[in-house]
């Protein structure tokens with residue numbers, strides 16, 4: 001693979017017709033990594049020439065998602081709708097050089113011709129002589145590129161080599177519409193050329209556009225950037241990833257408690273690999289990413305792997321950072337707390353098993369509850385009259401401790417187990433239910449350590465209060 005990498009400049013060029021989806025995010029990540037790897041520039045271009053489908057809301061969403069992922073771009077984002085004069089100038093240049101011509105046929109006439117062709121079972125092919133229909137200085141016109149009638153158009157792809165297209169399959173297409181707006185292919189080429197883009201990395205769904213773009217480059221005498229078409233992302237069923245497969249927008253993953261580090265790591269690995277390594281920091285990705293290790297086959301979006309990566313990052317990022325991310329979720333639930341020693345201890349425990357931030361936010365309540373509620377099933381199974389004397393014994397001994405730390409707690413439990421010939425398995429759940437209200441929590445010693453002596457005794461005593469005494473009458 002020959003890659004010239006002088007002054008690398010890549011771009012991400014989303015059409016703002018919805019939120020940023022994982023496929024687009026992967027494209028953005030590849031372009032960003034490639035630029036950062038070669039100390040080049042990464043620019044952001046909003047392709048909003050489809051006025052009906054483009055929205056400002058979508059632009060905000062895409063920019064927010066990029067920022068959340070940490071994909072910083074250089075300079076101000078470009079907006080195609082603010083560059084109409086540049087496209088018009090280029091189209092005029094092509095009119096002057098004879099590479100393009102004015103076409104007066106109306107969209108309605110074309111539609112009629114399309115229907116006619118369809119009724120004969122044919123696909124409409126544009127005929128050059130239709131350009132003259134309605135020709136008059138006052139009539140509106142579109143500008144079409146004059147394309148070769150025969151021969152081949154070659155596309156050089158960094159991943160796939162030379163791909164040859166039959167020129168006869170490309171008819172004279174519109175570059176500038178009657179309303180003065182460029183078509184997608186024209187705007188992309190004018191922009192990539194005038195923005196000095198050196199490398200284009202995009203999904204292979206764009207491969208069908210590339211021969212048209214090559215013709216435009218040639219007509220304008222611009223150099224063609226190096227292009228890599230990356231295979232699309234597939235769902236678990238090997239069909240192209242779409243909304244049918246569940247959440248696919250970056251913001252949906254954010255809302256589900258995913259960390260940007262996990263998403264970046266996961267998406268970078270869709271189509272790119274580096275030996276068997278699975279975990280990559282951003283810095284490592286920048287250091288290691290080139291197109292050499294981008295494969296040709298389609299990558300499958302394995303949600304379990306994403307979940308695994310997310311839990312890895314939750315466990316391994318500093319608890320202070322996880323705390324900062326969890327705080328707003330707790331606020332939403334009405335729990336207004338600050339990052340303090342207690343929260344950090346809790347995060348350290350809960351992050352061992354959390355798959356996402358919601359897992360932490362949703363299971364933290366009992367640490368802060370003033371009077372916990374017992375889950376009915378847990379209560380009837382574990383807070384039984386038979387265990388009451390044991391709980392009471394433990395409560396008393398814990399209350400006698402002058403140092404309330406896990407070593408001392410262990411000693412208390414060891415003594416009680418030995419004297420009563422009980423295993424920890426018999427005692428742990430009743431204690432857990434007493435302290436947390438339920439049957440799932442970090443280790444009971446860790447929970448006790450976090451709650452502190454007063455709160456532990458308060459909760460154990462409350463549990464003792466609700467357990468009926470053993471019926472000794474028979």
Ligand code: GLU
Nearest residue numbers: 013014015047188202206
């Ligand atoms: N605006 C196009 C899209 O969102 C991308 C164009 C390109 O990368 O060439 O699919």
